[in-house]
Amino acid sequence: MLNDNRTGPAVVEGVMDRPSASSAVEERGQDGYATAPGPGAQRRLPREAEEQLACRLRERAALAPEFWSFSGRSRREAGHGIFAYPAMMVPQLQGALLEDVQAVDPDASSVVDPFMGSGTVMLESVSRGLSFRGTDINPLAVLLATVKSQSYDPELLISVRQRIALRVTEDQSHEIAVDFTNRDKWFRGDVAIDLSKIKRAISAERRKSVRQAFWVALAETIRLVSNSRTSTVKLHSYSAEEIENRQIDTIDTFLRISASQIEQLKDQAGALSSGLRRNPKLQISCRVADARSMPTVTKRATADILMTSPPYGDNVTTVTYGQHSYLPLQWIDASDVPGMRPELLENTRSIDSLSLGGKLKWSLSSADDLRTKSLAFAQCLDQLQDHPRNAQSRLVAFVRDLDESLDAITANLRSNAWMFWTLGDRRISGIPVPTVSIVRDLLVFRGSKHIETLERKIPGGSKRMAARNASVETMNTESILVMRGPCDTGHDSRS
Numbered sequence: 001m002l003n004d005n006r007t008g009p010a011v012v013e014g015v016m017d018r019p020s021a022s023s024a025v026e027e028r029g030q031d032g033y034a035t036a037p038g039p040g041a042q043r044r045l046p047r048e049a050e051e052q053l054a055c056r057l058r059e060r061a062a063l064a065p066e067f068w069s070f071s072g073r074s075r076r077e078a079g080h081g082i083f084a085y086p087a088m089m090v091p092q093l094q095g096a097l098l099e100d101v102q103a104v105d106p107d108a109s110s111v112v113d114p115f116m117g118s119g120t121v122m123l124e125s126v127s128r129g130l131s132f133r134g135t136d137i138n139p140l141a142v143l144l145a146t147v148k149s150q151s152y153d154p155e156l157l158i159s160v161r162q163r164i165a166l167r168v169t170e171d172q173s174h175e176i177a178v179d180f181t182n183r184d185k186w187f188r189g190d191v192a193i194d195l196s197k198i199k200r201a202i203s204a205e206r207r208k209s210v211r212q213a214f215w216v217a218l219a220e221t222i223r224l225v226s227n228s229r230t231s232t233v234k235l236h237s238y239s240a241e242e243i244e245n246r247q248i249d250t251i252d253t254f255l256r257i258s259a260s261q262i263e264q265l266k267d268q269a270g271a272l273s274s275g276l277r278r279n280p281k282l283q284i285s286c287r288v289a290d291a292r293s294m295p296t297v298t299k300r301a302t303a304d305i306l307m308t309s310p311p312y313g314d315n316v317t318t319v320t321y322g323q324h325s326y327l328p329l330q331w332i333d334a335s336d337v338p339g340m341r342p343e344l345l346e347n348t349r350s351i352d353s354l355s356l357g358g359k360l361k362w363s364l365s366s367a368d369d370l371r372t373k374s375l376a377f378a379q380c381l382d383q384l385q386d387h388p389r390n391a392q393s394r395l396v397a398f399v400r401d402l403d404e405s406l407d408a409i410t411a412n413l414r415s416n417a418w419m420f421w422t423l424g425d426r427r428i429s430g431i432p433v434p435t436v437s438i439v440r441d442l443l444v445f446r447g448s449k450h451i452e453t454l455e456r457k458i459p460g461g462s463k464r465m466a467a468r469n470a471s472v473e474t475m476n477t478e479s480i481l482v483m484r485g486p487c488d489t490g491h492d493s494r495s
C-alpha cells in the first residue's frame, strides 16, 4: 500500500532511536492504521461523539472569542518554519482540532490530507501519534513534507553544514550549474554563480535524506535572493534598477537559513519522537499525486480523520503554488525531489495547469451536474451569467475538479470519518463565490453531515496570496468546515 516516496520518522541515516513498543500496538493493524474494534468492543453512538466534539469547539470560542483566529499565537516552529510555502495553515489551530477529536474518539489513529502542501497537518498529526498519509500535486510541497517527516540527528546536520560551507569556499568555478528559459531574468550573474557552488556542494553529499534537508534550505535561499519579489506568490520581477542595487550575499543567506533550519529540525525530531512514543507503529506516507486520482486504499487502511485545505479557487484568482515553486525546483537535483518529472518545469505554469481549476475547458453537462449537487454553486453560476464567459469557466472548472477529487478522497475515509476543511471564499469578477457553502453541499450530497463551521480572522489582514495581482482579492477571513462522513462507505464506523 505504501509507495516508494514513503518516509518515516526513523528511516533516515543518523536518526533518533525508535522508542520501544507499548501496549498501544495491540489495538492497531500491522500497517499502523487502527483496526475495527472486536465484536465485544463498546461503541458509542455516532451522534454522542458528534455532540461532544461540537461542544468542545464551541467551548473554546466561548472561553476566548477570538480563539480560532490564533492571533499572536500562531508560530512556525519545530519544522513548520523551514520554508515559507504559500497559504500555510496555522499549526496550533490544526493541532487543537486533532486533540479535540482524540478526546471524543480515542480510537481515531490516522489522518489523511490530500492537499498537504508543506505538511502542516502531517507534523501536527504525527507528533500526536496519528499515522498520516498525504498527497500534493506539487513536488516541492512533497519534498518539504518529506523533510518535515524525518527525525534528523542535529549533530550530523551541523557537520554536513560545515562540510558544505568548506566546499563552497574552495569552489572557484564561475560555471552556472543550471540552464532554463529566462534564467538570467530571474537571477543576477553573481547570485547564480554562488547558488551553483551551493548546489554542487549539496550534490556531493552521500545521503539523500540529508541532501533533501539542505535542498530545502537552498529553496528558501532562492526565494530570498532571486529577482522575484517576495511580496507576491506569483513570479513578479524587481525593476532593473532595483535588481542592480540589491545587496545580496547568497552564501551568507544560505548559511544563515541552514543554521536556523537545523534548530527547527532538532525540535522537529523531538516532536516526532513524542509521536512515536504514543504510537510505535506510526506510519507516514507523503507522495506526489493528483487528489482526483488518489490511490484507493484497502478497507482497513482508510483514515479516521480528513484534515485538509484545498486551493480556494483556480490559481489565476487565488494562489499559484506551482509558480511559486518554479525557481527553487530549477536548482534542486531532480532525482532528490519526490515525483519530479521534466514536463512539470516546461514553463512557469505547468504545475498550476495540472492543479484544481487549472484547465478552464468545461461542458454544460458538467455545470448541470454540479447544479444538482450544490444550490450555492447554482446560484453563483447564475450571478455570473452576464459576466464574460471566462468568469463562469473559472467557477465551473474549479468546482468540477474539486467535486471529482471528493470521490477519490472519501474513498480513502472510514465511514463517519471526522472531516476538517479549511476554506476561504473569494470573488470572481466582483461576485462573491461561496466556496465554503459549495464544499459543504458537495459533501452533504455524498452523505456527510455538517457539525460546525468555525470562522477565523486571518491575523495581519490577509493570507499570503497573489495579492499584488490586480485580478486577485486578498483573503482576510477563512472558515473551518467540520463535518462527519460519508456514512455509506461500507467501511468500519467507530464511535
Ligand SMILES: C[S@@+](CC[C@H](N)C(=O)[O-])C[C@H]1O[C@@H](n2cnc3c(N)ncnc32)[C@H](O)[C@@H]1O
Pocket: 085, 086, 087, 088, 089, 090, 114, 115, 116, 117, 118, 119, 120, 121, 135, 136, 137, 138, 141, 289, 290, 291, 292, 308, 309, 310, 311, 312, 321, 322, 354, 355, 356
Ligand atoms: C492551501 S494549499 C495547502 C497548504 C497546506 N495546508 C500547508 O499548510 O502548507 C493547497 C495545496 O493543494 C495543492 N493542489 C492543488 N491542486 C491539487 C490536486 N489536484 N491534487 C493534489 N494537490 C493539489 C497545491 O499544490 C497546494 O499545495
